[in-house]
Amino acid sequence: MSKENSEYLIERYDNVYEVVIGLEVHAQVTSNSKLFSSSSTKFGAEPNTQVSLVDAAFPGMLPVINEYCVKQAIKTGIGLKAEINKRSVFDRKNYFYADLPQGYQISQFKYPIVGEGIVILDMPNGQKEVGIERLHLEQDAGKSIHDMDPQNTLVDLNRSGVALMEIVSKPDLRTPDEVSAYIKKLRSIMRYLGTCDGNMQEGSLRADVNVSVRLKDSKELGTRCEIKNVNSIKFMQMAIDYEANRQVDLLEEGKSIDQETRLFDTKKNETRSMRSKEDAHDYRYFPDPDLLPLEVTEEFIEQLKSDIPELPDDKKKRFIDEFKVSAYEATILVSDIETAKYFEEVVAKMGKNRDMKLAVNWITSELFAVLNNKNLEISDSPICAKNLAKLINLIKNGTISGKIAKTIFELMMDDDKDPQVIVEEKGLKQESDPKALEALIDKIINDNREKAIEYKNGKEKLFGFFVGQAMKVSGGKANPKLINEILKKKL
Amino acid sequence: MSDITSQTLTSLVKNIKEKKLSSEEVTKAFVDRSEKSKELNSYITEDFSNAIDKSKKFDEKPNLDLKLPGIPIAVKDLFCTKDIRTTAGSKILENFVPTYESTVTQNIWNEGAILLGKLNCDEFAMGSSNETSFYGNVQNPIDKGLVPGGSSGGSAAAVSGQLTPITIGTDTGGSIRQPASFTGTVGLKPTYGSCSRYGIVAFASSLDQAGPMSQNVEDCALLQEVISTYDNKDSTSIDFKRGQYSKELTKDIKGKKIGIPKEYRVEGMPKEIEELWKKGIEYAKDCGAEIIDISLPNTSYALPTYYIVAPAEASSNLARYDGVKYGFRAKGENLIDMYEKTRSEGFGSEVQRRIMIGTYVLSSGYYDAYYLKAQKVRKLIKNDFDEVYKKVDAILTPSTPSSAFKIGEKKNDPVSMYLNDIFTVPVNLAGLPAISIPAGLDSAGYPLGLQIIGKAFQEQEILNLAYAMEDKINFKNKITDWWIK
Numbered sequence: 001m002s003k004e005n006s007e008y009l010i011e012r013y014d015n016v017y018e019v020v021i022g023l024e025v026h027a028q029v030t031s032n033s034k035l036f037s038s039s040s041t042k043f044g045a046e047p048n049t050q051v052s053l054v055d056a057a058f059p060g061m062l063p064v065i066n067e068y069c070v071k072q073a074i075k076t077g078i079g080l081k082a083e084i085n086k087r088s089v090f091d092r093k094n095y096f097y098a099d100l101p102q103g104y105q106i107s108q109f110k111y112p113i114v115g116e117g118i119v120i121l122d123m124p125n126g127q128k129e130v131g132i133e134r135l136h137l138e139q140d141a142g143k144s145i146h147d148m149d150p151q152n153t154l155v156d157l158n159r160s161g162v163a164l165m166e167i168v169s170k171p172d173l174r175t176p177d178e179v180s181a182y183i184k185k186l187r188s189i190m191r192y193l194g195t196c197d198g199n200m201q202e203g204s205l206r207a208d209v210n211v212s213v214r215l216k217d218s219k220e221l222g223t224r225c226e227i228k229n230v231n232s233i234k235f236m237q238m239a240i241d242y243e244a245n246r247q248v249d250l251l252e253e254g255k256s257i258d259q260e261t262r263l264f265d266t267k268k269n270e271t272r273s274m275r276s277k278e279d280a281h282d283y284r285y286f287p288d289p290d291l292l293p294l295e296v297t298e299e300f301i302e303q304l305k306s307d308i309p310e311l312p313d314d315k316k317k318r319f320i321d322e323f324k325v326s327a328y329e330a331t332i333l334v335s336d337i338e339t340a341k342y343f344e345e346v347v348a349k350m351g352k353n354r355d356m357k358l359a360v361n362w363i364t365s366e367l368f369a370v371l372n373n374k375n376l377e378i379s380d381s382p383i384c385a386k387n388l389a390k391l392i393n394l395i396k397n398g399t400i401s402g403k404i405a406k407t408i409f410e411l412m413m414d415d416d417k418d419p420q421v422i423v424e425e426k427g428l429k430q431e432s433d434p435k436a437l438e439a440l441i442d443k444i445i446n447d448n449r450e451k452a453i454e455y456k457n458g459k460e461k462l463f464g465f466f467v468g469q470a471m472k473v474s475g476g477k478a479n480p481k482l483i484n485e486i487l488k489k490k491l
Numbered sequence: 492m493s494d495i496t497s498q499t500l501t502s503l504v505k506n507i508k509e510k511k512l513s514s515e516e517v518t519k520a521f522v523d524r525s526e527k528s529k530e531l532n533s534y535i536t537e538d539f540s541n542a543i544d545k546s547k548k549f550d551e552k553p554n555l556d557l558k559l560p561g562i563p564i565a566v567k568d569l570f571c572t573k574d575i576r577t578t579a580g581s582k583i584l585e586n587f588v589p590t591y592e593s594t595v596t597q598n599i600w601n602e603g604a605i606l607l608g609k610l611n612c613d614e615f616a617m618g619s620s621n622e623t624s625f626y627g628n629v630q631n632p633i634d635k636g637l638v639p640g641g642s643s644g645g646s647a648a649a650v651s652g653q654l655t656p657i658t659i660g661t662d663t664g665g666s667i668r669q670p671a672s673f674t675g676t677v678g679l680k681p682t683y684g685s686c687s688r689y690g691i692v693a694f695a696s697s698l699d700q701a702g703p704m705s706q707n708v709e710d711c712a713l714l715q716e717v718i719s720t721y722d723n724k725d726s727t728s729i730d731f732k733r734g735q736y737s738k739e740l741t742k743d744i745k746g747k748k749i750g751i752p753k754e755y756r757v758e759g760m761p762k763e764i765e766e767l768w769k770k771g772i773e774y775a776k777d778c779g780a781e782i783i784d785i786s787l788p789n790t791s792y793a794l795p796t797y798y799i800v801a802p803a804e805a806s807s808n809l810a811r812y813d814g815v816k817y818g819f820r821a822k823g824e825n826l827i828d829m830y831e832k833t834r835s836e837g838f839g840s841e842v843q844r845r846i847m848i849g850t851y852v853l854s855s856g857y858y859d860a861y862y863l864k865a866q867k868v869r870k871l872i873k874n875d876f877d878e879v880y881k882k883v884d885a886i887l888t889p890s891t892p893s894s895a896f897k898i899g900e901k902k903n904d905p906v907s908m909y910l911n912d913i914f915t916v917p918v919n920l921a922g923l924p925a926i927s928i929p930a931g932l933d934s935a936g937y938p939l940g941l942q943i944i945g946k947a948f949q950e951q952e953i954l955n956l957a958y959a960m961e962d963k964i965n966f967k968n969k970i971t972d973w974w975i976k
Contacts, residue, residue, distance in 0.1 A: 053590075053591060056816055057811040057816065058571075058589070058591070058816075058817070059571060059577070059579070059584065059587070059589070059692045059693070059811070060570075060571045060589075060593060060688070060689065060690040060691050060692050060693065061689075061690075062688060062689055062724060062725050062726065063726065064723065064724060064725075064726055065726065092807050094806075094807050094810060094853070096810065096813060096830055097826075098813075098815050098826055101811060101815070101816055102810065102811050103807070103809075103810020103811050103813060104807055104810055153826070155815065282854050282855050284806075284807070284850065284853035284854055284855075284858075285853075286803060286807070286853055286858075286862060289695070289696035289697035289727075289804050290693075290696050290726060290727065291726050291727075292726055292727060
């Protein structure tokens, strides 16, 4: 799979196949309590400690909708530039499983809370629009644990009833890279909105991947297979790659593709049939008679709209206009809300004489490298935005050189020390006094007369030797620009 | 003591308030009579010694401002009662003890009532004769070998047989009104959304409604006043202005317009019922009401509609009884095997029949033809009522197409059993209030009831009509105590 080229085609002899991908993303709504009960949703609690009578489906218990979750879903819909449906209906999806206490999941089938919308992807060769089919609210199930007891399956109902948003894309994705970009963008939008933390390790974001293939330039969609519950972008890409090739191989052998649900085996890197269309559950959806249709007013939606923060696409535009950063840089800076916040704070603290180029470079290369190494989020950065801004200003006003700045940056990491203080304590201030530098250079030329003569006779690459000597003697503090100028004059 | 148990709720309350009777005396009287009435099989779970303890406690510090001061009450075993076993008449909940209280029962305890025990009913309220209960038949106090009706059969028998001064039943398709009619008692099915469903074992959520069952209309009004509250734990509970039903009760119904729907003259209806209805019309006229012939054209579709909607909801509501979390569990080779054995052994045949019907009508390929169509017809039935209520204040019909039948007579004929509900189900489908009052006896001396159907939220109106007619009818239930040795 090519990283640079947006085209992802599978070739077999004379046939060229295109891959068509659609995603059903399950995003856990950020909310303190569950969709229909007041139990906590906190991750990592002891099994079955966050379960109400409603979550465990005791006789006579009734669901009551959590208004906050409804607001979160609508906000997400607004973030997806989508139609908000003023009337939506909760349905029961009926099936038996040990971790589904009610024997049905409350979901939205015919009338979802959010309709069609759009997500814009920033791909290397330009933008791409991916259509959103719908977003609906539903309950999560509990968790079956099969490997703790040799005889029994154990059930943890902490997740039972937690609010999920199922976000269904149109079959608009064509490459594993687009899938990655789509998931990241969706995650970014929801994190900006505070509607889903997007934490894939904790299962806050999971996806079912629909894959089909067709001959390039064909207009009709091929038979799709659904790959269930893939919980990392990397696995999604691997699963798509495997599945698309499997389907192409079948077609090349003259066989047809069965519409089925498949599982991705991360160890063997392959997808396996889980159940065929014939074996598919008949979920017997019908409107939940315990809940009235969900109706929201125009004012309710407008109020939520007015609370929507600046989202990545708008922020990117503003960064380009206001800060004159490149589109590429802006994309990186806005991709995560915390990065954008950090960057904006650095910009603010740099003051009037700000240097955007330096700010972008220091954040995206030096700081990112450190965060990566230490496996930290930018919100937990060991260097605060204020101190990084100070460091950049010290470079900008010539107090320190870029090289010294890197040394100071290392020292700042200890306890987020003020770079100004470090400069003073360690005496790292750049020597920019021309007289002092002239004296320094005179001494170096004197100590290396033979080399100076060689240089004059045409051995020009010795210039670097003299610069090196000047830096060495000054302990790296000599202003390199001035050294250059003076050396040229003196030699 | 027997004169205590024959008193109405209203007079017991009066006597306790005037300190002519203590709660303990009253409670012991009902416990004593209940003990002697085992043959009726009204109770599934008795809580007699606790009841007496509670009555003593009440008497130590009696709060006589309450509406049900120290009154012992047995309730249908479909209401979850904290720390008291709640079975819904099913084996699958044989050992189920809730840690919570239904809103409706909590409301009566808050007004000073004391739990006597849990009353027998058809399994998950599915039945019209109390014969589907895992805990056995209930005998109708009217005569040996007679069904008390269902599903609130134990409740009706307990009120009629004076084992409890009053009770609460539930009505999904007639389960309060039909047994009231069969036992010569009064039963009210309130407007959907009037009484909270929180803590009531669900049968069909869009139809289920709790309501009072009593010896007379006045008692019925008082209990309705206590149990009907808005409850934010039930999303279908409706926040409307509830009346002080017992205080506002009046026999003055002059000029009220009462509709007589021609579609309720069903084929094969016994002459006695026809005559009872005619008599009812005369009584209403005597009270000063105006009689108007009306038409509810979609009535004949109500029963088939009901037997699609109710099983559909039930099939889903009962999915939670799977042996995993609580209740009965059979041993199985694996999860599916455990489910199958648990549900085959835990549910009786009528419940299984309705789960199968419900599963069928919701399954893909049949959904549109059955469930969706039934929902559309349901709307038409509701429209019928809306239309006639532009012209009339209430509707008068028989409560049932026959009097109580013999135990075993219809047990193996589900369709004939379902026909019992023909006059009561349209009311549930439309979400309306309706009351059944005893209005006469058939040739065998078995009670027959008349049903008054009201406009939504107009419980007061039908209580008033029933109150006025009750006075004219002057019905006396013939209780011979045949079961007491």
